[in-house]
Amino acid sequence: MLFEIMTPEQTKPNIIFIVMDALRAKNLGCYGYSRKTSPNIDFLSKNGTMFTNAFTSNNATYKAYLSILAGRHVLLENSKELFFTKQEINSFFSSGGTFLQEILKKQDYKTYCLKYLNGWQKQGFDFYYKEASQKTSNNFINKLKQNSIARIMKLLIHLGPKSIADYLRARYGRNSDEKVTKDAIEIIEKSKPDEKFFLWVDFDYTHIPYNPRKFTNKFTGKGDEEFFKKIKGKPYNTLMKSFWKNAFNNNETIEDIIARYDSAIAFDDSLIGDILQTLKKKKLLDNTLIFFFSDHGESLDEHGIYFSHHGLYDVATQVPLIMYGKSIPKDKKITSLVQHEDLVPTILDLLGIKYSPLEFDGKSLIQLIKNKSTSTRELIFMEEGDYLKKQGIRTKNLKYLESSSIKDATCKICNNTHGGLIELYDLKKDPKEEQNLAKSDKQTLIKMKLKLESAVRDLKLTNEKRRIRHLISKKAKYL
């Protein structure tokens, strides 16, 4: 791949990604939420540009991460996996896929990811968190012992009784968001004026079990129906029930748990405040581009999907997206449809790094930011392939979702098809996506299915063009 710098003499800004796992946009103050969950994120929004219609194209974390860092959408094949299959990831690399951190590294950026990474995710990062199993010695017996202990611990942390799980999480669990913040602050404080960094700060208290170590009860719920009583007798997957029992107290209501989710947002927001203070103290705030977003949203109680992000409904696919920096307009709201894949080309444009648009499925948002355009795309393509296998498209006013069989449409957690095999929603009249029009509005149904097929065809065709170009360029190297 060819990337050239346009103005090498220009000072490049640092880049920080602040990512909150499973954070839905609508639970933030700047997106209109009634609870004061996010004063620091609101500050970024007030002093930066906020996108009110930003979406993920996949609601599973590591699949969303590839889209964020590669600017591409890798189409899912036939398996139901939380991670990419070998075949899927090969289609990315065999077409010359490169990650943002690799491009920035070539521009002399130091690259940090304050998250646990495995496999392809590590590519291009100078620093990231390693799992215990990645740190072990080469001794086979020791490795086996450590891996077995780690697996038992993981099982207890995710599926054990809540009291034991809470203890283990605190003592042996993954790094806390406080540790992530401490490390981020250290990286910022130790940065030298002539060095540039790309720093991914990853917070996950907003992911189930929504268990911030402080602020646990900042907000309180008002409901009176206990969650476990509400789901009693319903065909939810046994594993998921254990997962919930591990995360929630017996007498908690849905509103209590939502209050806990909001408290987790508020706590992580306070940590963002600490990072912003450090940037200010170090006089780096003016020369840093900050991108705040989440990997996907979260369904709290919508569509009978409790505290999970499966289903391609807006609650799970809409993400907050805020950009902050010297070159970013202040207090600006952009309503156009945008998606994770748009981040890389936008950043490259902001840094003046040239690229071929064929590299990315995403479109640069620079024209929107500079008021030179009002739209970059007509629709968002989205798919999921773990608990459900669905594909869909979302325009500003319509949503179309489909599975190719009842088996694919049947949710492994909830044991039902949610909206059925095919779903069609008029988002203007029905923003909660509750009235499926698939059987009543046939004209729109045909139109939307044609659009979906065309979107899939375009993605495949573009990737094939890339693959051929990559082959030609590889061949040229050896001539």
Place this chain on the structure above:
Amino acid sequence: MVLIKLEISESNLLKLKDKTKSLGFDKIQDYLNYVIEQSISEDEEQEPSEEDEEAVKRRLKELGYL
């Protein structure tokens, strides 16, 4: 094919020569045609064909939605 005259700066011509070579194209003309095709096909919005529409209707009917 139509023959047209195109004025470009010397620096761009050098860059074009480099790209043509590094990407394995035989001639600058081939590389330029490739770039133009890419750029135009990205902007064109293709209308679905009648065949596509018929196939979609058939599938929706099979699934019980039409």
